[in-house]
Amino acid sequence: MAREILKVENITKRFGGLLALDHVSFYVNEGEILGLIGPNGAGKTTMFNVITGVYKPEEGRVYFKGRDITGMKPHSIARLGISRTHQIVKPFGDLTVLENTMIGALFGPRHDTITEDEAREIALSVLEFVGLRDKAEMPARLLNIQEKKRLELARALAQEPELLLLDEVLAGLNPSEVAKMIKLLRKVRDEKKITMIMIEHVMHAVMNLADRIVVLHFGRLIAQGTPEEVATNPEVVAAYLGDPEMALKFVKRLRR
Amino acid sequence: MAPGKGLMLAFTRKGFYLSLALLAVFIVIGVLFWYGRIGANIPGYAMDAMYYIGIALSMAIIMSYAGYVSFGHVVFYGVGGWTLVYTFNRLASESGVLSFLHGHSYAILVVGTLLGMALAVLLAVTVGAAVLRLRGAFFAIATIGLDYVILYLESLYATGGSDYMYIGYERFLEKTYFLYLAGLILTVLIAYIIRVSKFGYGLAAIREDEDAAEVLGVNTYRYKVQAFAIAAAMAALWGSLSSWRTSGIFPDFFSLSKSVDMIVMNVIGGLGTFNGPIIGSLIYYVIIKATQLYAKDLAYIIVGAIVIIVVSVFPEGVAGLIKSKYRQLREYLI
Numbered sequence: 359m360a361r362e363i364l365k366v367e368n369i370t371k372r373f374g375g376l377l378a379l380d381h382v383s384f385y386v387n388e389g390e391i392l393g394l395i396g397p398n399g400a401g402k403t404t405m406f407n408v409i410t411g412v413y414k415p416e417e418g419r420v421y422f423k424g425r426d427i428t429g430m431k432p433h434s435i436a437r438l439g440i441s442r443t444h445q446i447v448k449p450f451g452d453l454t455v456l457e458n459t460m461i462g463a464l465f466g467p468r469h470d471t472i473t474e475d476e477a478r479e480i481a482l483s484v485l486e487f488v489g490l491r492d493k494a495e496m497p498a499r500l501l502n503i504q505e506k507k508r509l510e511l512a513r514a515l516a517q518e519p520e521l522l523l524l525d526e527v528l529a530g531l532n533p534s535e536v537a538k539m540i541k542l543l544r545k546v547r548d549e550k551k552i553t554m555i556m557i558e559h560v561m562h563a564v565m566n567l568a569d570r571i572v573v574l575h576f577g578r579l580i581a582q583g584t585p586e587e588v589a590t591n592p593e594v595v596a597a598y599l600g601d602p603e604m605a606l607k608f609v610k611r612l613r614r
Numbered sequence: 615m616a617p618g619k620g621l622m623l624a625f626t627r628k629g630f631y632l633s634l635a636l637l638a639v640f641i642v643i644g645v646l647f648w649y650g651r652i653g654a655n656i657p658g659y660a661m662d663a664m665y666y667i668g669i670a671l672s673m674a675i676i677m678s679y680a681g682y683v684s685f686g687h688v689v690f691y692g693v694g695g696w697t698l699v700y701t702f703n704r705l706a707s708e709s710g711v712l713s714f715l716h717g718h719s720y721a722i723l724v725v726g727t728l729l730g731m732a733l734a735v736l737l738a739v740t741v742g743a744a745v746l747r748l749r750g751a752f753f754a755i756a757t758i759g760l761d762y763v764i765l766y767l768e769s770l771y772a773t774g775g776s777d778y779m780y781i782g783y784e785r786f787l788e789k790t791y792f793l794y795l796a797g798l799i800l801t802v803l804i805a806y807i808i809r810v811s812k813f814g815y816g817l818a819a820i821r822e823d824e825d826a827a828e829v830l831g832v833n834t835y836r837y838k839v840q841a842f843a844i845a846a847a848m849a850a851l852w853g854s855l856s857s858w859r860t861s862g863i864f865p866d867f868f869s870l871s872k873s874v875d876m877i878v879m880n881v882i883g884g885l886g887t888f889n890g891p892i893i894g895s896l897i898y899y900v901i902i903k904a905t906q907l908y909a910k911d912l913a914y915i916i917v918g919a920i921v922i923i924v925v926s927v928f929p930e931g932v933a934g935l936i937k938s939k940y941r942q943l944r945e946y947l948i
């Protein structure tokens with residue numbers, strides 16, 4: 359039986375009067391890719407912030423490998439093996455691409471024992487992996503948006519996490535860049551065997567990559583299941599996917 | 615980081631040779647001075663320069679490396695100077711708790727300096743625990759509160775008489791020169807090791823994007839407090855050395871403009887590199903010395919104008935200029 363790597367239980371998060379997350383529960387199994395979808399403002403990024411300890415939920419608990427991590431500091435959670443990318447990229451602009459990635463390696467789960475030389479090696483191989491090896495010595499601020507997204511991914515991968523949270527890594531990329539990034543994410547799954555939760559608006563990508571999908575709408579979880587189940591769920595179609603024809607096409611493409 | 619090969623390699627980087635060359639110049643001047651080959655003028659200038667580099671590097675740990683501008687840094691310098699005087703005249707007096715040190719001025723210097731550094735660390739950790747939860751301008755403003763400690767120290771010596779001001783000992787300028795040199799070598803080494811270590815990477819991450827740093831596993835709060843404490847200890851060291859050189863402290867010693875000096879040197883040098891603050895302090899010292907020599911009354915107005923111009927034209931300082939225009943020289947900055 360698949361082991362649960364992450365479980366969120368009854369998470370409620372308010373911003374003043376706004377209920378950003380309303381008693382949301384779901385789980386992720388080891389080795390799986392979970393898609394997290396929903397309209398803008400649904401609370402997806404907020405969920406990542408709750409999981410990574412950036413926000414404290416008013417209610418509910420977060421369990422990572424069975425351990426209650428609710429309320430822990432973000433740096434402690436990162437060190438347990440949860441890494442993320444940011445929807446709005448946050449490169450260390452003045453530092454080189456290599457330094458950015460090394461920092462990921464130096465402060466991840468192996469922070470206690472890793473040497474700088476090891477961190478550099480890991481960073482270089484991760485940069486090779488994401489296709490930024492030739493930009494290693496460039497200050498991160500000079501990268502274009504597509505490269506900055508790859509750097510977000512590189513920094514997270516350099517931590518050698520067990521769970522990777524991807525916040526719209528495809529947004530703002532043109533179709534050929536999207537295709538490249540999807541290929542990369544496949545590689546992460548197949549070669550690095552890292553469990554992932556991906557927030558994504560690019561439907562064909564998430565329908566293709568995800569094993570299961572969770573749908574948020576105004577802070578509430580309105581559906582979860584396989585891509586087929588979700589794409590044909592009337593409530594999801596009405597709230598988010600819009601066109602049922604379109605939704606079916608995703609599924610068809612998936613079947614091919 | 616487990617120290618070892620990586621750290622050893624760090625000392626062979628080109629940028630560090632630049633600092634070694636600078637230290638070598640100071641050593642040569644010291645040796646010539648010791649053997650009476652040169653008068654006291656050049657060593658005097660050299661000591662001024664060492665002082666500026668020392669206080670600039672102490673500020674650099676928190677400002678240039680971690681990105682937090684402190685207007686209260688002179689307090690730690692003041693604590694260092696004050697503690698040395700207090701150690702001399704009270705603790706190590708014939709009736710003080712350290713009376714066994716009485717008459718051994720160099721031993722008192724060492725003990726007094728260490729005490730001052732410890733006191734500065736204590737103050738920095740206490741105050742830092744509160745103010746380091748603030749960011750940006752709010753942090754900077756909060757550190758102004760630290761300056762009130764200075765007013766307290768000033769009131770102490772105002773009421774305490776000259777005991778709180780002067781230290782009487784037999785002075786050898788040559789020895790003082792080498793004390794400064796020792797202080798500088800220590801300061802440069804500490805700053806450099808921090809800059810190239812895992813700790814330095816963490817501070818750089820904090821400077822560039824503190825939220826991203828925290829999410830990547832950097833214990834941002836602990837790192838900031840540690841950086842603040844180290845910066846404070848280094849400032850106290852220079853406060854102590856300065857009060858030794860001038861045989862005591864005097865109202866100007868606590869001048870709040872010293873915090874500004876430290877900030878300006880880092881701004882001129884540019885944030886984020888090891889050699890930036892050193893270059894910035896040398897430039898600043900030359901400007902100050904030149905204006906004092908050639909335009910005494912207008913010195914500070916001219917310095918102020920130069921600072922405004924420099925910051926307007928090169929907002930990222932010398933380091934920023936080199937990084938954008940002379941990329942191949944980047945490795946010399948570290």
Ligand SMILES: Nc1ncnc2c1ncn2[C@@H]1O[C@H](COP(=O)(O)OP(=O)(O)O)[C@@H](O)[C@H]1O
Pocket residue numbers: 373376378396397398399400401402403404405
């Ligand atoms: N720090 C915050 N302060 C106030 N409101 C916030 C904050 N973060 C998110 N929100 C609000 O919470 C809701 C969910 O936001 P978010 O999680 O970013 O949505 P999504 O990522 O699904 O687009 C939005 O209405 C957003 O404006």
Ligand SMILES: [Mg+2]
Pocket residue numbers: 402403404445
């Ligand atoms: Mg979002």
